[in-house]
Amino acid sequence: MLGAGAGAGAGTPSADAEPAAAATSTGPPSSRPPNILVVYLDDLGYGDLSCYGSPMIQTPNLDRLARQGTRFTHGYAGHTVCTPSRAGLLTGRVPPRAGLPHVLFPEDTKGLSADERTIPEYLKQAGYTTTCIGKWHLGSQPEHNPTRHGFDHFFGALYSNDMRPFQLWRDEEMVEDPVDQSTLTRRYTEEAIAAIDRAGDDPFFIYLAETMPHLPLAVEPRFEGQSEAGEYGDVVESLDHYLGVLFEALSTRGLDGNTLVIVTSDNGPWYDGDSGPFRGRKIGTYEGGLRVPFIVRWPGVVPRREHDFPVTVIDLLPTLCSYAGVTPDPDVRLDGTNVRRVLEGRRSVPRTPIYYFDDNDGSLAAVRDGGWKLHVQRQDGTTRRLPELYDLERDPGESYNLASRHPDVVERLAGIIDEMEAELAPA
Template sequence: MKKLISILLLSTILFHSHGQNKPNIILIYLDDLGVGDVGAYQKGTLRTPNFDKIAKGGVRFTNAYATSATCTPSRFALLTGKYPWRNPKAKILAGDAPLIIDTASMTLPKMFKKAGYKTAVVGKWHLGLGNGTIDWNTAIQENPNDVGFDESFIMAATTDRVPTVYIQNRQVVGLQASDPLYVSYEKNFPNQPTALSNPELMTKQKWHHGHNQSVHNGIPRIGFMKGGKSALWVDEEMTNVFLEKTLNFIEQNRQANQPFFLYYALQQPHVPRVPNPAFVGKSGMGPRGDAILEADWAVGEVLKKLEATGMDKNTLILFSSDNGPVLNDGYHDEAMEKLGKHDPFAGLRGGKYSLFEGGAKVPLLAYWKGTIQPAVSNALVCQLDFLTSLSNMLHVSIPQNDGLDFMNVFLGKSNKGRKELVLEASGNLAYRQGNYVMIPPYKGAPLLKEVNIELGILPDFQLYDLSKDPFQRHNLASSSTDILQKLKKDMQKAIGDSYQSTGKGVELK
């Protein structure tokens, strides 16, 4: 017995003192990818062999959630372990919005740095930059490097928002002093063309709604931009650019025998969907399907790198998406017309922007060769819990947040997930407890007509038993009043007396 204890103590000491014994962590985060877009879930017709390799070799979660039905709030929760509705700034941000993460707060990369890891973010950021008006031509303060990332190579917001440039650490990549970059979300710059004034500039995609301001690379965007020509990205090359940075970071740390945390935030399949010519037409579903195949290929290249170097045996991969899918999200790109029998929504009601299941329910895969055994889990899990779970795995002390420790669930060793979860869409909240989900009454349109998605907004309470009604077709609020009253009280307890997001309150009487 004493010998066994000595061995356990020795292994613990080795784990903490030698970097190579700590697992690398790669968080692969896609943008607007639906459950049905991952072939392994067998809900759609799109084939994604590399996503599926992760799924079949690890744990595939069927009851997994982001915290929100839109990007910025989900990413805030992912990195901070805090519900986004606690932060009134955690809503879809403009490309020049200030950083919404307090630089003094604990974050996922800060936790890893405490554990001796090198940290990096590559890809989409969309959590704000700076602390006020940004001068894109000087060093950018209040950025990913200030919340725990040793290295960052990002785009500021989304591919459909200006500025359409890469930012490496604190500098816009390739910017020349002779041609400074200017950005505005309030008004256009004098004599600068837009999609409205010069529609002939839209040579690659045309706007359907809300994307009719500055045009770059033949694509209209949200916001106004002037100058910085040498720094502007080429959409078709973006996946390769981000992939190269990702592979270089992995290789550098492999050579240094240094454990690392990599947040690889791919831009697909967010609009505008402009895949590399090598993938155009490959899906038969138009640019959206082609973009997903391109992302699948990029993930495959990461897997190849890990396998070729033997790093796959010491690397935990977490794969997910920031919210549910959307088809027409602002451009004429035939996402709806060429969908065929493919179902990105996996039959779920709603989608991106929605309080229904299709809004925040996402694919989630956990893969660690030799450590995680292949399984399918129906445990209720959320990205909110990554920070707390991983900190406990690494024995790093962090301040209490909204996250809980479900590391054994993520590793496939337990099927006991969350008992409750508060979900958010555009400042409105829903409450999941066990198999039931309750949506309080809200004012507003029930349908977001521009994208043809039900928002889950009705003037009366909604109650659904997801074990019997996963597609939320039968409202039980009037027939299961005891359950409804219990969930009202429990939701009130979970969120407190009030919350700040869009200035709305939740009526739970």
């Protein structure tokens, strides 16, 4: 069952309206691999865009992007918190398997291992220029720098904006301290446009990991007081504005037709923000912690539609490798699914389960397979009424525990959890 669609945000020019299109695809427009732009917003909730139902935040540029491509209603982050979510995206592996099950802090010496294979490392094999812009949060030691993990260029911060020291880096050199955070969204956009131009005739991969709307919030004066949703809304509307500038840069350079754009979030909302119709928020393993906006556009390839197939950022590595014509290392165990056929119009493909890990101890707290989701533990460690089984197709708010009615489903999903825990257990 497809989720209910939300109208475009107020203030969107009528000239931007898109005609209805069938959910079909004619395939890539050329044999050249596509440019790829992945935008990873920070702590943006499922309900924080007007195209996902926000009545108070207006996001006309992202609304237009959603009308031009596929708006997924079952999109998932890689984890419920920053570091492991990013590890899952870049490696295509669940965060504990990638060695980063918890949030990193400035004093930590741990980071992304040199043994992990990342999206940019694979794409460089196909001739891509690769750029990381914004929040890294996968380690601060020299060996953890993005330039040591497949990125040709890096401009951004090594940690979250509530951690100290909060500095800006260019490649492996610290270039700014202190940082005026109100300028970051604009400056990241400028860096992304420069990366597009720097690529020349080569295909590019840009990973734009925005600092906002993670707390503390900061916005340029021109956006202050703009949104009905307070300062948080001002920040989201600023992000929408500058992403519109970036999308326009693609268009004016004639690159829309061969650029795959993906916009999503690293987890659900923290203290501010809207998790939509879902229970829970960031850190928790109810749907509000992982269910996020997920918009994909590639004109002529990705159809204009709303789709309820479950997709996760952990799927990006095998999917993007498929588009680049690169085969992931067969000796590396991936947890994501190649969803290329779904992006191009297929109703569904067989997919791996979606796993929900507890940030406190790194344990596997829940699993989704098909429309069913099983919880075997809670964030606070209590066991009252566990296990909890929910039919996410009929009960997306996880309000009605059906475990006693479907013991066979509980047993099957518990077996999936046992298998994954056995795989992740230390040798």
